[in-house]
Amino acid sequence: MSAWLFVGSVFMIFFAYFGYPLSLKLMRPRHASVRKMSILPSVTFIIAAYNEEKRIRQKLEDTLALDYPGEKFQVIVASDGSTDGTADIVGEFEGRGVDFIQMAGRSGKEKAQKAALGHARGDIVIFSDVATALDPHGVRVIVANFADPSVGCVSSEDRLLTRDGKPCGEGVYVRYEMWVRRVESEVHSVVGLSGSFFAARKEVCRDFSGEMQSDFRMLLSAVEMGYRGVSDPKVLGYYKDIADPDKELERKVRTVVRGLTVFFESRRFLNPFRFGLFAYQLLGHKLCRWLVPFFLVIVFGANLVLALSSFFFCLLFVCQAVFYGIAAAEYVRKVPFAHSVLRIPGYFVTVNIAIALAWKLYWSGHRIVMWTSSER
Template identity: 60%
Template sequence: MPELFVISLFLVFFAYFGYPLTLVLIGRFHRKVVNKALFYPSLTLIITAYNEEQRIREKLENTVALEYPREKLQVIVASDGSTDATNDIVEEYAGRGVELLPVTSRGGKENAQKEAVQVAMGDVLVFSDVATRLDTDGLEKIAANFADPGVGCVSSVDRVIGKDGRPGGEGAYVRYEMWLRALESQVHSLVGLSGSFFAARKEVCRDFSADMQSDFRTLLNSMRLGLRGVSDPEAVGYYLDIADSRREFDRKVRTVLRGLTVFFRNLEFLNPFCYGTFSYLYFCHKLLRWLVPFFLLSALLPNIFLAVGSPSYSFLLLLHCAFYAIALFGLFKAVSVDRTIVKIPLYFLTVNAAILVAWFRYFSGRRMVMWTPSQR
């Protein structure tokens, strides 16, 4: 039982800290750079929307202000069966280079993207959400990466904007993820892209699936073609923190469930004889991270039994319980919690509880296709 406790804690630590440390060490001996240059391929910006009448105008104003040669830019808004005024608002921008693609029957975000890919004319496709704001040179920044022929897809850096101007629990987690992606880019390739703002060569998107997570699948398609995915710190997507943190749980369950679907349909990427270093990245960033809630349980339960008659294990159990108590305090507190000492444990607990629910739903045969944008 002590062995199970130690191994479980080690795996939790390795999933979040040991893995990036190995990337830092690998990067000292093997570093891949992106040969960026001023590069203006024909580009199609695809924006997916579902009942976004409250936010679509702000997104379109941000879009038409983007600096990119107009003769090389196509903008498509794929409206996924919207029943409000979204389509009417988009049509107001027809004279400013925005095309409406009404998907009459709601089929989910990936289905709307798939429909847009079929009519896209650009050699590079850029995908963005309504809630995400881009810098005016955002398209130029992300397109510059494709001057490197070895790059198949590019992820933006996410920047969470809290309404109070301060980072939330999600903000701390996002900064960690962006750091990890930067390390992966330097060593070999990303394992996943930011779904709110990413770009890919059109040939990478030819077999877009309506029922599989597009950002994750696009990265895997790049790897199959012998290309890689990179993170560009100069291409930034800004979005507000989620308005109701309790709804973040549902969003995370949906994200992980869709990720599990893609992962288990692409197990060949775990073969290091075919994919080398990427197999290690794929295993650690995805599967090992998704196993953390099981490691947490297999650490807590032995700790309870080991604490009987052992001051050392009793102290560790006290730390264990204190961490979860802080998180639960943040969860059930009626007013907003502003202190980082509460936000980070709360977000950690929320994420891993959501992962556990996603595993249960996956093995019970449930899959997630429909999507409702988070209110931010």
């Protein structure tokens, strides 16, 4: 029994991270590459902000400097009950065409975005966080994807910056995640969008929820309407490392809890007779990935039992112990290892601890609507 549990759990872990994307690679692509074209539809650029007086001025200056015709470019800032100087700073830009919405009290990022949508005039709606920087031609590039009638929403790719704003290696895991999204785009649709910078057709936003994670739910709305979501490697969103590494686990837990909330509210998308390949993608990319912490515990326990009677399994158990030991050492040091390979265990363990904690919060009835931007 221990051997079967070990083998089965190892298989599920492998499938979640490698088997799923490789299975997509083996499929005959349903869609060819996105048929992009230089188009200039009207665009509404929405920025949700909460107490962003330190960063909102630069964000607005950069946004207004983006290469897109001013008469077709509407910028809306929705302040989620900010109590600092955010409103005063945004007010300085109203004469330059920036629309400002002040929520009466704090109610959450999605409700602020929904309020902004009520004033949106553009055919394409772009959502961007204050902390995310865009390339000068970012809007033109992301909009070009909507020349393809099958595309309902478009995700950017993430790029990390050092503290002084210079590009840096974004880490093995982020590069892996971006690769998975490219594979999904080639075959059918991505299963997730980068919440810091993504775009959607306005009609896809009609059923916008003010209670649930906007990027994930927006994608599901697009799929339900017969569209697909794609990731464009030429559309980049730059953001800095989180200033306080101790907050990284908290951020991951919050993200997964919000994702689980959308997933279980949208279980109908797991019906392959209605949603075809996307149902498989949702199961493989989301649910299987979120089940990995449980499989890891089974692998560790089963391996311990098997190690008592087998040199081979004893060796595997030592490898596991070394892997987790490296992760623990990095946590104790509070400083990432210099070599990227040595950082993999720490990041992998952090991600899966966050997922396990998120499950606990979700099943205890905890839901996350409020949000505070991470200090970067």
